[in-house]
Amino acid sequence: MTGGTHDAAGSGAGASSAPEPAGTRAADGTGTAHGTAPGTGGSGFHQMWRDLRAIGRHAGSGGYRRYAWTAADTDCRAWFRQEAAARGLAHEVDRNGNQWAWLGDPAQGDAVVTGSHLDSVPDGGAFDGPLGVVSAFAAVDELRARGARPARPLAVVNFGDEEGARFGLACVGSRLTAGQLTPEQARELRDADGVSLPQAMEAAGHDPDAIGADPERLARVGAFVELHIEQGRALDLGDSPVGVASAIWPHGRWRFDFHGQANHAGTTRLEDRHDPMLTYATTVLAARKKARLAGALATFGKVAVEPNGVNAIASLVRGWLDSRAADEDTLAAVVGAIEQAARERGARDGVDVQVTRESFTPVVEFTHELRDRIACLVSGDAPAPVLPTGAGHDAGILSAAVPTAMLFVRNPTGISHSPAESAAEDDCVAGVTALADVLEGLACR
Amino acid sequence: MTGGTHDAAGSGAGASSAPEPAGTRAADGTGTAHGTAPGTGGSGFHQMWRDLRAIGRHAGSGGYRRYAWTAADTDCRAWFRQEAAARGLAHEVDRNGNQWAWLGDPAQGDAVVTGSHLDSVPDGGAFDGPLGVVSAFAAVDELRARGARPARPLAVVNFGDEEGARFGLACVGSRLTAGQLTPEQARELRDADGVSLPQAMEAAGHDPDAIGADPERLARVGAFVELHIEQGRALDLGDSPVGVASAIWPHGRWRFDFHGQANHAGTTRLEDRHDPMLTYATTVLAARKKARLAGALATFGKVAVEPNGVNAIASLVRGWLDSRAADEDTLAAVVGAIEQAARERGARDGVDVQVTRESFTPVVEFTHELRDRIACLVSGDAPAPVLPTGAGHDAGILSAAVPTAMLFVRNPTGISHSPAESAAEDDCVAGVTALADVLEGLACR
Numbered sequence A, B: 001m002t003g004g005t006h007d008a009a010g011s012g013a014g015a016s017s018a019p020e021p022a023g024t025r026a027a028d029g030t031g032t033a034h035g036t037a038p039g040t041g042g043s044g045f046h047q048m049w050r051d052l053r054a055i056g057r058h059a060g061s062g063g064y065r066r067y068a069w070t071a072a073d074t075d076c077r078a079w080f081r082q083e084a085a086a087r088g089l090a091h092e093v094d095r096n097g098n099q100w101a102w103l104g105d106p107a108q109g110d111a112v113v114t115g116s117h118l119d120s121v122p123d124g125g126a127f128d129g130p131l132g133v134v135s136a137f138a139a140v141d142e143l144r145a146r147g148a149r150p151a152r153p154l155a156v157v158n159f160g161d162e163e164g165a166r167f168g169l170a171c172v173g174s175r176l177t178a179g180q181l182t183p184e185q186a187r188e189l190r191d192a193d194g195v196s197l198p199q200a201m202e203a204a205g206h207d208p209d210a211i212g213a214d215p216e217r218l219a220r221v222g223a224f225v226e227l228h229i230e231q232g233r234a235l236d237l238g239d240s241p242v243g244v245a246s247a248i249w250p251h252g253r254w255r256f257d258f259h260g261q262a263n264h265a266g267t268t269r270l271e272d273r274h275d276p277m278l279t280y281a282t283t284v285l286a287a288r289k290k291a292r293l294a295g296a297l298a299t300f301g302k303v304a305v306e307p308n309g310v311n312a313i314a315s316l317v318r319g320w321l322d323s324r325a326a327d328e329d330t331l332a333a334v335v336g337a338i339e340q341a342a343r344e345r346g347a348r349d350g351v352d353v354q355v356t357r358e359s360f361t362p363v364v365e366f367t368h369e370l371r372d373r374i375a376c377l378v379s380g381d382a383p384a385p386v387l388p389t390g391a392g393h394d395a396g397i398l399s400a401a402v403p404t405a406m407l408f409v410r411n412p413t414g415i416s417h418s419p420a421e422s423a424a425e426d427d428c429v430a431g432v433t434a435l436a437d438v439l440e441g442l443a444c445r
Helices: A006-011 A042-052 A071-086 A130-146 A172-178 A183-187 A197-203 A215-219 A276-294 A328-349 A368-377 A394-398 A425-443 B006-011 B042-053 B071-086 B130-146 B172-178 B183-188 B197-203 B215-219 B276-294 B328-349 B368-377 B394-398 B425-443
Strands: A090-093 A099-103 A111-117 A154-159 A221-229 A242-248 A251-259 A297-306 A316-324 A352-361 A386-389 A404-409 B090-093 B099-103 B111-117 B154-159 B221-229 B242-248 B251-259 B297-306 B316-324 B352-361 B386-389 B404-409
Touching: A042 A071, A042 A130, A042 A425, A071 A090, A071 A099, A071 A154, A111 A130, A111 A425, A130 A154, A130 A221, A130 A425, A172 A183, A172 A215, A172 A394, A183 A197, A215 A221, A221 A394, A221 A425, A242 A368, A242 A394, A242 A425, A251 A276, A251 A328, A276 A297, A276 A316, A276 A328, A276 B276, A276 B297, A297 A328, A297 B276, A297 B297, A316 A328, A328 A352, A368 A404, A368 A425, A386 A404, A394 A404, A404 A425, B042 B071, B042 B130, B042 B425, B071 B090, B071 B099, B071 B154, B111 B130, B111 B425, B130 B154, B130 B221, B130 B425, B172 B183, B172 B215, B172 B394, B183 B197, B215 B221, B221 B394, B221 B425, B242 B368, B242 B394, B242 B425, B251 B276, B251 B328, B276 B297, B276 B316, B276 B328, B297 B328, B316 B328, B328 B352, B368 B404, B368 B425, B386 B404, B394 B404, B404 B425
Parallel strands: A111 A154, A111 A221, A221 A404, A242 A386, B111 B154, B111 B221, B221 B404, B242 B386
Antiparallel strands: A090 A099, A099 A154, A242 A404, A251 A316, A251 A352, A297 A316, B090 B099, B099 B154, B242 B404, B251 B316, B251 B352, B297 B316
């Protein structure tokens, strides 16, 4: 424990010590000194956090590089197996490489499953994914400490390759299981070094011939609840450490290719130029404006330029737009308006604009019944707030086949996908308590 | 000869045949059929152009990749040596790797030297550099055909590493010779693979221990005249195929570092972002506007983004500004105004802006005496136009030590540093004639 405050996140990128939940007050309200176990679920939580925190952490950036089927991923999986064994939970790896730790007999059916993922984006934070898995094990501990007796089987799950950092497609483990990605499609995936997903699986000891839809397994799941750090500041703007997801916004990515004409930057008259950087710049600013007006999100975070020389006007600027909105009509309107702005400026610049939709995920509305029940199960002074999210999750994938819900834990800075991602210790413990409440309510009647 | 027109340049980037001067009319006004030698200097010109055109040409882009001290550079140098030998000119390589071909005894002093360079930018055109070397040899042929008898020694020169494409610094050969780059500085230069300039020189058979200032050699040069394709459209907007340089604009490059905060593009509220892409985009558009208002040039052609992920708000955008203007005060004002626009937008975006001047070259005013004399020597119906250029050249480096002038040959599209760069055959031949007139006027009184 660093004894840091909410602001500790600000030093995360260059910090030499691995991130821990920050804060000095336990969830149960009893003050705890630095370094001691805070409250009911805290002891196991902290030990798990400590065991996990060194795996795949890059010394230079301070961020995590836990990519699917790499050595870091193997280490994370070994950690999961050990945590299952330490609790006497039956460990199994499904045909798509997802890990399950069972309390009770899965064959009984109608299981209550919780968990998240352990892989990361490039230089990601410590919480996105692992918080949900660690909290799941800690909630099992909490249930046992309460003496609760589950009437339904319980499982903790670690879905493989959620971030898609290595093979470019998110949620590969859950997509395969839910039949939203075919084995043929999955076998075409390659990483930046040309290694195919089957080759990577085989190198890590997983049989790639086994991958594919797994309806029998999903049929045993009566409810899936994923706890995740919030990746925005909605909870931080309120008073609750824990919230419940209403929906995942529809989202997609669009590639904008701006084709101009390479020329000498030191001699070509401004009026003779076809400079695609100008069209790109205008489009970046238009994306922000259109998103703001529509209450949506639109971001250009990735760019490729040719020839990318200091004294050369670019021949090609390629920019990727990530956009999300509360509903699909709004999203389509925002992207359409951005595209129109790009084309109008392109016509002025003599630059050709091509727009390609590279991926699209429709809106996910979590089932209201489970959502409302969970909002009531989460203990607290007030009802847990219900909020949407713009980020994709395994829960979004599974929601098509299984009643699914999500819990969010407050993120004091809203920062995610960054080494500076953080959460207060109190809030993490509150998340464990809330998750235990939900599991008890769902499984122990 | 392709029999193409001015417009043939437009198909240059993807063309499968190597570029040749386009046009069907010889400079002397006599009509020539396709494929025949056009006029006095034409025969040698075409043969040289054909011999040179395959060297270092990339089949995919159609552009040239003739980088210093590579195999393509070695082939270009072998071509130069052969052309010298074919004319009975004495070939020598100076301590800095520049090639010289002498007609007459260099020890006599007060030599008239002409030439340019054979290396290229990445995927450059056929004319930038080689036109000046080929025209120099062709002008020697023309002088001999006229029966002219030089009273001063003449030399054709190929300056090494003019574009700086490999080691990042332009005009290394002429800078070393003129003492504007020390051997110690040159030995620090490395290419993208970490190969140092001395290692590259040695691998190509040149002794790197010999490099350094060469005042004795420069003291023998009474005048240097560089012929170059124009890299803009000033001549094309008039009636003359050949012009004379007045000055090289002061120019420089500035690195703009925009430091924001990495975050999740799908969850971070717009008002919580510190997105450096927005600041960069505003700066790109400001650069264009400030340059336009001042009659200057400003270009962002190179960008680097971190982490450069589709679903990540950038933590860092780095953009390089190339800016040039007619005088140093204007240039300073333009760059200052761009920097101010960047800082103002950065303050709004919560983005830190750092500006670093990476290089700067003061204005080069070519000596008026030589310039005016050359403008009169260039034959034609009207006096040759005198025009400035924004591009750096070996002539600009040498001008500090030697009376120096430049001739420009009309560029019908203004395109340069691109496979689409082109010149009309008539204009190339007019350039040879003009250069021969200048050499005869200077050396044969």
